[in-house]
Amino acid sequence: MNRSLIGISIAGLLTLSLAGCTPATDASGAACAPAGGASKSVRVSGEIGATDLELASSTPVRAAELERSTLEAGDGKALEPDQSVQATVTVFNGEDGKRISSQSARLTNSAGASDWASQVLRCGAQGDRIAAVVPAPDVYGEGRVAAAGVSGLTEKSSLVIVVDVREVVPGLPGLLDKKDLLAAAEGEAQPAVEGMPSVIRDGDGKLTVSVPENLEAPGEAQAAPLIIGDGETIAVGDRVYAHSVGVIWRDGTEFESTWGGEPKEFVTTGVIPGLSDAVVGQTVGSQIVAVVPASAGYGSDALVQMGFEADDTMIFVIDILGAVHPESSARE
Template sequence: MRFRPLAALSVAAVSVVLLAGCSSSPEPTDTSSPGSGALCEAKLPAGAASDAVEAEGEVGEVPTVSFSAPLEIEDIQSTVLVEGDGEQVSEGDLVNVAFVGLDAETATELGSIGYAGSEVLPQQISAETSIGAFLGCATVGTRVAVTLPADTATGSGAQVYVLDLLDIVPTAAWGEQQEPVEGMPTVELAEDGAPTVTLPEGDAPTEYELAVLKQGDGATVAEGDAVLVQYQGVSWNTGEVFDQSWGSAPATLTTTQVVPGFADALVGQQVGSQVIAVLPPATAYGEGEINDEDLVGQTLVFVVDILGVQQVPTE
């Protein structure tokens, strides 16, 4: 695994770097029970360095971390400091985590993220990612101490992290069901939350339309935020699904990098919500001769489940 110091990273980059996939690491310890799978087996072993780390405070709050500095770190280690009593994570789950980093040489805090909420998007845990190696198949409420040796390639010094597993995030919107809006397309959901859209009879609307199907109670999406979503796009012109995240994995996007109508469906909505938006060409891919390849001239319908938001820091 390769890491840069936390202090050198923007909030948006921390989760990408610290929680990225593992390229190399010590052999994991086998903490699995029969049938528990690769995620349990991916948990890195504890060692003298990680065992030397202590953290005071409740899981979910920024801990006070202490160890005798300088701390000698020869390899990546992970020690369970608090074993949670919540649900056990499984391969592919989306999870919310928070962590604090310290310089192993001086015990100086480098920074923390995730404790204030909406600072980092939910992460997908698996045996192939660093977060999977740090936590394995831990239970919600678990806190681990992770030690990282110096990276000679980047010049980064040895570091210590305390990581809290906060909760498991549903892969579909979980908000309160709302009354359907007359005249809008209707949506039926499969057991996993995947939508099937039925278009009403008649011509496509000429004005933008938006309705909330499920009302969440999480953080509110603002312009410029990164958002984790499940989505499905249907062409009103053909009645066919032209794009969706269902069947693969939730998508991460920013509100400034999508077509205007899609952004308008996100900004102002709360995490946990599901919305449906009807986008005339002017709010989608533009007016013009209909072209199946680039969606120019088509009216589009998007059903969007908002699973998480990473808010842009304000000055």
């Protein structure tokens, strides 16, 4: 497997539009998707922001058009038009309640858009847990539900989508030209950290990652700098350019490497928490080793879909080659 997992998201669902859903209007004039019997019946178990939520309500859950209800009201401010948020989005099959996916995603409260994410966020606030019941054909397209490959889902089915609005995030930053990027991490080498994987770079720049024998994977995400660069500090919402290598803790399988190719770019608010936390606060030029268990990564469901085991821990070694803050744009 030679592909970058840093930017994996549920973009396919986020970009699909909903036809025929007419939102209501609240007292302030903001367009809100209406609540209904189906969305009001939704009950889930699990902490806000977790990727292992379970649907606790009775099934099947179906709606003729999109319905939206706030399951838990947050204590943050109401979302403003075109404001971006970092959310955990969990999708269930309304027929049997089985979880289809659960991932961290960046969503936008765009009043002019018709996609389900925008309709769900309207009239929301930071900290909310929102449930939406969406007819499956409105997501996948009329006559195309079977092609989605979700067991038991039919043209008469609905998806139950739970959105945990974790935090408001800055707007998207600009881009850097390749000529402005470092070729590799450069700076002051740091001593190895006990209990972390070892990383060796050969003369050609290739990285070898290995786990000490009999060392158990940690239960929580951990990160440590191997090289500390002297560039600017990475902040929440920055666009980061990096080379990365990823291996599975369990057996050392390398599942990605950008070395020998183009560096990857990602926004810190658009990746899994374990990677975002590892990079934010570090400096350009640094090399970071990040250990990311399923709970701080893609979640058990997504790991299995990727061909891994549900409880696999990932190791990422990241060379930070450049960064752009949201308020700046090096290239239009």
